Amino acid sequence: MNKNKQLNCISKKYFVLNTFSCIILIIIYLTMYKENIDDIASDSEMYYWQSSLLNNNISCVYNNKSDVLPSLEDHVPPEKSIYFIETSCRNGLNSREACAVESAAKAHSKWQINVLFSNAITADTMNMSSLTTLKGFHNVKLMKIDIKKIKKFSQLANKIINKSIYPAEQLSHLLRFETLRTWGGVYLDFDVIVVRSFDSLPKNWVARETANSIGSAILAFARDDVGRNFSEAILREINSTFVPNDWSYKGSDTVTRVFRRKCTPRKPVDWSARTCQDFNVFDPTLFYPVGDFQSKVYLREGHLRVGGVYTHHMWNQKTKGAIIHKDSPYARLARRFCPRIYKTFGQMFGEDGI
Structure with a gap:
């Protein structure tokens, strides 16, 4: 017992x-x-991997039913053009994206701001608050970029749409360089706020986003020999290195690889018009004053003291869905450089999905 x-x-x-x-x-x-x-x-690649898996169907680009937008291919944009390209099939723009467009339009009253959609936009969508506000700017044009009319890279576009794990991102990369090759101008991502005119800049330029890589969120390629030389080389690189499930197949990596081959020194910090066949390469401080690892600085209460910059890249892959404090640098930039959009959305500006 x-x-x-x-x-x-x-x-x-x-x-x-x-x-x-x-x-x-x-x-x-x-x-x-x-x-x-x-x-x-905190890893942007993994963030986009998750995002892409959830939003990897962009077959809507083949549907033109009820589309009210004019086709970009039926127009000849002026030399001074800025392009934004929407490829995710979400219909319309959220407040942050619309803010980027207004900031570009506000800083460039004599330029044409082209907002391109790969999917059909219906009359109902056009009446959404963000697009209604943007239509009020004399220099903003909302247009359709038709995948079926991109004959040179139609096969690659179809592969991206039907086979890629990251179709929206990869299609955006293809379209931005094909658009710049065809018409020339400046391309901006939808998370870029413009705070200074590009009028004083040369026709062909890019900017390093880090010490070792060229950013693909802000690009300027003219239709001249210099611009075509680089844009065609980048498109060939995109076409020859396509891998549907490889995140490294993306804009900044592609641009950097091409510049490494075309620029005399191997180190990106040494690249300039003198060393890169007359193509200008600017320092990150002018276009990416806050790096992606410090991107949350834009959202928190406080002041951001940087001078002489042309743009602020808001690093949407890191800040998407995060709350924007009303006294944060992002909110202050929005109130100053996209006041109409900020007023339209008020306290809801920047909220996830709005």
């Missing part, structure tokens, strides 16, 4: 010890898991 009691006592002790050990292991696991999740959340 005493022996049974001892066994029961020992069993209970082992049970308590095992339970306690399991709890400790679970706490350690959750802590490590959280750290991994935090690391993943």
Whole structure:
């Protein structure tokens, strides 16, 4: 009898010890898991990997039913043109994207701001608040970019749409360079706020986003020999290196590879018009004054003291869905450089999906 009691006592002790050990292991696991999740959340490539898996159907680009937009291919944009390209099939623009367009239009009253959609935009969509506001600018043109009319790269476009894990991003990369090759001008991502006119800049330029890479969110390629030389080389690179499930197949990597081949020194920090066949390469401080790892600075309460910049890249892959504090640098930039859009959305400006 005493022996049974001892066994029961020992069993209970082992049970308590095992339970306690399991709890400790679970706490350690959750802590490590959280750290991994935090690391993943701060990694733009993983963010887009998750985003793309959730939004990888852009077959809407083949549907022109009820489309009210004029076709870009039926027009000849002026030399001083800025392009934004929407490829995600979301219909319309959210407040942050519309803010980028207004900032470009506000800074360039004599330029044409072309907002291009790869999918059909219906009359109902045109009456959405952001597009209604943007239509009020004399220099903003909303147009359709028709995939079927891109004959030179139609096969690649179809591969991207039907086979890529990242179709919206990869199609955007293809279309931005094909648009610049065909018409020339400046391309901007929808998370770029323009704070200074590009009038004083040369016709062909890019900017480093880091010490070792060229950014693809802000690009200027003219239709001259210099611009065509680089834009055609980048398009050939895109076409020859397409891998549907490889994140490295993206704009900045592609641009950097081409510039490495065309510029005399190997180090990007040494690239300039003198060393890159008359193509200008600017310092990050002028166009990417805050790096992607510090992007949350734009959202928090406080002041951002940078001078002489042309644009602010808001790093949407890092800041999407995050709350914009009303006294943050982002909110201040929006109130100053896209006042109509900011007023339209008010306190809801920048909220996820708005």
